Amino acid sequence: MKRESLLAALGALALVVCAWAVPWLKFVLTIALAKGIAVLGILLLLRAGQVSFGHSMFLALGAYTMAFLAPMEDEVLLLLPAAALIAAGFGLVIGLFLVRYRDIFFGMLNLAFAMVLYSLLEKLYAITKGTDGIRVAALSFAGTEPERGTQEWIVFGIALGLAILFGLLVRFYLASPMGRALAGIKTRETRLEFMGVPARRVLLFAYVLSALMGGVGGALVAMTTRHVTPQIAYWTASGELVFIAILGGAGSALGPFLGATAFELVRVYAAAAVADAWQMILGGVLLVVILFAPGGVWGLLSRRWRA
């Protein structure tokens, strides 16, 4: 546990140093942190043995909330919570329905909702500008409107701060009775209910929390890229989130961030090296990880300590 905190601190420091030393990496690392926060949500559901193949919808909700509200209210300190709340609210509404289903049905229903959102974003051109997407208007931070360079650092800082906050929250939650009950859903749900634990409510809580983190991740992505398109909600984007969860390792709250950083770096370098085959390289990396290191990056690290 102590080692985990130490590694988290070292990792945060390494990110700051990298972002400072290689300026263009700051963008990549901010996206990685944002996706890492969203993947924390996937991690919660994986504890319950459930795979959401539509989690990109919460990123899209967060990102589009940001894009829609920014022209009316430019204060990030208000916009971020708004994005989180809207995603969480939506998560609660469909969660009430989704927690009745398990396994393939759970995964496919998530996919269905994400695809509905995706096509609405794409087709309702009058509102969403379709595949052109929406430019995120200028933002202000605690009343100030810093110049571009400073602003990039601020967004990076917010992402890092929220990553640490949510990482701690998830660690705390997974250690609590509610979090422990998630594992019960994975092994034998009926036993949970015999003990008087309402399995659906346990899963619903995790689902809403994961939706909230998805919304925050999406809002951060929108703040970084300054442009949102429906592509963020497409099912392959959801697949990427599950990919990152497995790449990082589902054993620790650090996993999503390790995974997201590795994923984004591989993506950037693969796209630079072979423009037409970066997906192939990512797929290859995923296969190697699953076949030879099923615990992910985190699993590799923690095994080394134990040995």
Add this chain to the structure above:
Amino acid sequence: MGTWFAENSLLLGLALLDGLANAALVFMVAVGLNLVFGVLRIVNVAHGSLFAIGAYTAASIGLFFAARGLPPWMGYVALVLAAVAIGAVLGPLIERLLLRRIYGHEDVLQLLVTFALFMILEDVQKLVWGVQPVSQDAPLRFLGTVDIPFGEDVIPFTAYQLFVLPGIALVTLLGLAWFLRRTLTGRVIVAVTTDKEAATAMGIDAARITLLTFSFGAGLAALGGALASPTLALVPGIGAQTIVLSFAVVATAGLGQIEGAALTALLIGLGRSIAVYFAPEFEVVVPYLIMVAVLLVRPQGLFGVIETRRV
């Protein structure tokens, strides 16, 4: 209401015809996905890529035949050749080299292996066939069109989409039902689907059945793609579109029933094409709305069987 039908009979007729052709294609892909899931217990995300590769291969072979000056009916041979080639080559390759290593692992890992495969195949497809649209319509032109009277209007519709696509889907459905229920190999597949352990204990070689089923499913997906190739321009992304649609069909139908998959494919195919003509913005949404509505009432799917909960 009566006047609405009178005014829109032409559109409605077109929607029904299109829906039928569409449903036939969706069925071919979904039934393979269902079969593979039954035996392997893996939701094969790469199933859509097999559809796409089948379509591209069929188009390539078809265009090659045409360039050689072979008679137009050879276009149909090209379709079948493509499906058989994909089923017999890619199927065993994927099952043996990849899937076999991860049986018994966590569901998530199995799902992701096929997702990784999907990503790889998607790029392979772009590298081989490029990103420009590929199309062949020789099989479509060969049979010409049929004039269908609808009220006072006459709709010219391609005979290929009217007879060939639904016909092959129907033959597949009946053939598959006969194969699974009346032949030894088919019954063995059903046995492995129902209870793999018990089937293995009876002396069934589950590994062989798995290989067979996966290759067969891959061939069906490729056949679906090959049949679709004359009716659409092939572009990157058709695999991704197809697989989410078949997911919707499989989840709506529930697992295991092939007749159920056929009816659901029809329901979703018709629903989608009606949306295409009357509310084009919602074309993509309709299959999922149907799926959500069905699962709301029947959580195990239209034709799924409720499983007993283990303690």
